[in-house]
Amino acid sequence: MDYVGKSHIRVDAYGKVTGKAKYTADLCPKNALVAKVLHSTIANGEVVDIDISEAKKVPGVVGVFTCFDVPDIEFPTAGHPYNLDPSHLDPADRKLLNKRVRLYGDDVAAVVAEDEVAAVQALKKIKVTYNEFKPYVTARASMQDEAPVLHPNISKSNCFSHISFKSSNDFNYDEAKKKAIEKYGEDNLVEVCANIKTPLISHCHIELPVSYAYVDTNGKVTVVSSTQIPHICRRVVAHALGLPWGKVRVIKPYIGGGFGNKQDVLYEPLCAWLSTQVGGRPVFLEISREETIVGTRTRHPMDGDVRGLITKDGKYVARELVNYVQNGGYAGHGASITAKCTGIFKNIYKDELGVNSEAYTVYTNAPTSAAMRAYGVPQACSFSEFLTDDLCFKAGLDPVKFRLENCADENSITGDQKFYTYGLKKCIEEGAKHIKWDEKRKAYQNQTGNIRRGVGMGIFIYQTAVWPISEEISAIRMVLNQDGSIQVQSGATEIGQGADTVWTQMSAEATGISFDKIYVMSTQDTDLTPFDFGAFGSRQSYVVGFAIKTCGELLKKKIIDRAVDLELTKGKKADELDIKNNNVVDKSGATVVSVGDVAMNSLYSQTKAEHIVAECTKQTLTNTFASGCTFVDIEVDMALGKIKINDIINVHDSGTVLNPALASAQVHGGMSMSLGYGLSEELLIDEKTGKPLNDNLLDYKIPTAMDAPDYSVAFIDMKDPTGGFGNKALGEPPAITASAAIRNAVLNATGVSFYQLPLTSQRLVAGFKEKGLID
């Protein structure tokens, strides 16, 4: 390939480093009103009364709106493709402002004012009277009979989803264990049972959720937003406001990160509605970091009871996960993230006698959990990889060899989602080689002293896109300019990951027009951009790739056909021609006419003029698994409970690597997130009050540049036969396994199994003390 597979510089690099790139807040009209939201100070209860009389008197206040004023419409916020089957729709479980308070920080009122100062002053003067209930923060707590049901319209109990994915319908772990004992004898088996907990964390994207809305001259409610999912956002805003979908327009400029938080529709509906309440004037609504951490979305904390059974000679016999998923106050993506976690746990290993992966997804009085990079799979791989290493440790088996024997392979997963190419074992081998696994495992045996070293690993598998769980389509439009350059329009979104650059490479590949002559329109506008669901599920490069390939070939055909029709091809027919490097060429590769000349002759023909454009929708009906692993070499300061990363590598099987430099950067970012997940990030909620204890970036610890080790990255570059350009998922997978690999390296270094992330100093010191390793 001429363009795909090369490390082209990002098309937005210059604009972003020079500050030219415009984000939502940059674009907001000068005269916009400012909206601020009043959040509940209780975690569970009802608003009985709101007194806004004093708030309305604040100079500059244009309007004060409460949960008693909003439309009586409940809507879902998850950024899922719509489905014509109502049973596939997400729970519609919240209003624009909520009388029924389900979490601390729920939205109960809003102020619109001429400026931020007036809005904030007015907020302080709103008096809310609550009828307060006891909060139930965790999944297990909220499943108790005593807990008030948070969404009786959605579910009779707070557990709104219970699923069980089994290797076969009649699989039962205890029965399997009995069978295994019969087959192998109890002495030849090793079992581990554990309770594993993953933390509640925040996405910590740089740009806070921000939108502004106005009613346009044509009566459309127009929302400019930092969203990953403009077309879905349009639908949800329309739903929330009770409007026909075409009456809403969503525009998405550059965005400063999302990581899944902006795959939920957050304050866009409220912002839009507030504008309709103040005569359609532009209303700007940006929330603070504190509001973002508490009131938007988080990664699901999961609390899983795992059991695993292996033979002493290294064969997985049976596994079980019973997972209690704290979903927080609203459904968001709840059940589907749990489902993804549950499915990956089931599929990541081959179990001789089977597996049960089971989960309860539960409304609780905690921040709402929803999509976050890798969508339940960091949790799944915490369960699977902690368990697997514990089993190996207990059986004295080598975790690499064990995984090479037992991990999912090209035949173990069947159905619509499967490995069309398989590179996981190669990834493991490559990672082991890089980290000098065998050598270090030997060297790190029998350590004593305060500093102890260890190596660890973790593996993952990950679907590309969301088919067949949801529909997968993408549409592309290409517009030819007079100089032979083109614009490429897509509803898929650049969210910082480099999508625009990869679309440019793909478009060049598909059309024969060179990289520098391809202009991807970065801004999505639901009124104009071809349809696409947006950035999530590691879908875009795969699904959009198909669409670009199809549309590019259509454009190429149109250009060649026009060249023939306009008699520019020296008598050569369309089937003898191709486009390469901006020229229509013949079979020998010789230039027949430039694309620019075809464009000019086509547009300015006095008798048969045509503006050459191509547009098409491409539906994706395949889904291929990506996979990979992290290997890490750490040292543990036993007394301080401090982990230092000496070496870390992610190895990915993501099919063809579209842009190696961008791919590496993507992996670096993901590894950094996984380090935070493993070592320091945790949003603490007081279980008595439901109040967050560290809802700010001073107390909530994300890794900084100072905390970052040197990241190594390797790719098993295998062209996937289904991918438009041979590529598979890479957006989310890098965020999955570093945390598990580190946890397993701690086990290797110290012999201590930890079951709760993050591995803070407190937890490590407590663990080491418990085992008598330190005083």
Place this chain on the structure above:
Amino acid sequence: MDYVGKSHIRVDAYGKVTGKAKYTADLCPKNALVAKVLHSTIANGEVVDIDISEAKKVPGVVGVFTCFDVPDIEFPTAGHPYNLDPSHLDPADRKLLNKRVRLYGDDVAAVVAEDEVAAVQALKKIKVTYNEFKPYVTARASMQDEAPVLHPNISKSNCFSHISFKSSNDFNYDEAKKKAIEKYGEDNLVEVCANIKTPLISHCHIELPVSYAYVDTNGKVTVVSSTQIPHICRRVVAHALGLPWGKVRVIKPYIGGGFGNKQDVLYEPLCAWLSTQVGGRPVFLEISREETIVGTRTRHPMDGDVRGLITKDGKYVARELVNYVQNGGYAGHGASITAKCTGIFKNIYKDELGVNSEAYTVYTNAPTSAAMRAYGVPQACSFSEFLTDDLCFKAGLDPVKFRLENCADENSITGDQKFYTYGLKKCIEEGAKHIKWDEKRKAYQNQTGNIRRGVGMGIFIYQTAVWPISEEISAIRMVLNQDGSIQVQSGATEIGQGADTVWTQMSAEATGISFDKIYVMSTQDTDLTPFDFGAFGSRQSYVVGFAIKTCGELLKKKIIDRAVDLELTKGKKADELDIKNNNVVDKSGATVVSVGDVAMNSLYSQTKAEHIVAECTKQTLTNTFASGCTFVDIEVDMALGKIKINDIINVHDSGTVLNPALASAQVHGGMSMSLGYGLSEELLIDEKTGKPLNDNLLDYKIPTAMDAPDYSVAFIDMKDPTGGFGNKALGEPPAITASAAIRNAVLNATGVSFYQLPLTSQRLVAGFKEKGLID
């Protein structure tokens, strides 16, 4: 038709009256730099030196640029469709800033500063040294040998175009006159010879020329401008800056009028270039009313020697126009406007022995004349209608009867531009009836006293669009939303005339989707909008109409085909189905499925999804003549030289009237412009210095609301067979004939022929004195 022909309220009415509608200046980024232009203080000469040292010291100045800094590229500014034949291109005769000064107020330097105050202060500190030549303002003066040649690269003499349209190649007026005398005898003939002068006037659009430019993140030079012609503007900006066309993007928001002035590319290239000189930062360039009047474009003053010969019993025998056209410093649209004027003069009457219409278009040291509403035809009809009424007066013939006998008819014009439907005589009859012509002509005979009344009339013919002089194409894209509503995108521009509303009606008609569900995207963006040349030549409703009809039918077909494919049509096949009122209906008119349901099922099909859109280019290869007339009843205060309009009507044959309310408003506006042309508007240039004497709206007199009489309007509503919706030109024609009708009414009232517009009090009083009618 269900939607076309009805007086739908403008789709932009609410947005415009409430101030929601955004114009260029509203959209400019808050941090934009401000540019100001330094204009020459001489009308003819050369810049020898510019000292910018003091200007650069002004705090806030970012850059000072002179005619010595700009690219050595000469470019044309006319808003004509591009032509692949270089001989059809407009003269490339100016640079971004000009060393060779051709008019008072020529652009010689520019300042870019942090704010307007700094920019203006810096302008004042620039010191320019000129080598000054004597100015030659008028066409006849500038044709003298002594006048320096202004554009030696374009033309060896200042007369850069001489054309002669004759009834036959060998036609000669003097020969024809001889033949006529032989045939009819001298006593049976009446001849009038006169010199007729039309004034230099300004368009006086409300919104001044304004643009801002920046270099976007993708390296594109992006210009947001109040232009009628975004796609042409893109080409000219690229030409001026020496860039590939695809490297330039032009965006056009709502604009506050243009009337042809914004059919030239004005300061967009300079604004764009200035941005490139300051690191791509946004640069805002808005000029003042004074700069607009002097330095942008004007209506050509013409100085024509006319001769006409009729028989006493009322037959046109021969005519001649030899026209000296003052084009000003730069070519603009020069030769093509002269050509249109020359052609209309030739074709408007049938001459038994023939006609010669001839013109010299001349560069002079005066404001550049270019496109203005009706493009040379107000001048043509001044020549033809003054002459015709003088002949009738002299021969004692009735001007209405004479015109009914002699005016152009369905057979008199042949070729690509012709009458496909013909309503001129019906217009004349309707106008005469309204004004009570016969009754008043009788009543107004033999008046004396200070107040004298008169009736007068004038006729016009006018082509629809520009084919075959230039190419005519228009492309449309329609995008279907989930609720069955659509967006319609066009490169044709709403410039205040109501285009968006008419596109909405046409789109409803073509698709079967109702008016309220059609959203025309008002903003053009050359990167995204389908190609169209823009608003000029009364082309849009005609040419875009074809495209909307074609695209609408394509969309309809796609919707029906998808409905069948998705099995939503109860077994009915595509050819049994149509779309009416948002539903797919069968032959009986019964609803089969709603368009919204087809959209939903198409977009969200799990196996064969498609985003339904339609896009196509339609080329127009016909051109049909519109026609019409003005009738007026006035009274003249002889002593004051003051004309009062008692009654005035325009009657138009514009084919099917697309929206009667909008059409009437369009005619009101045109009549008002023609009143100004006839009565008060004239930009005076001092012939010794070339300096304008009244370059402001205090001294330059446009009619105000207080000056406006009640306008009457009538239409001869005949469906044209070529028009997409039966329509013909209506944009410009209303501005043509009121001035001539008034002038002829003065002749009727007073017996005095005036040959120079406007009919100011000074001119009337002088004329009446000369004839001894007043002391």
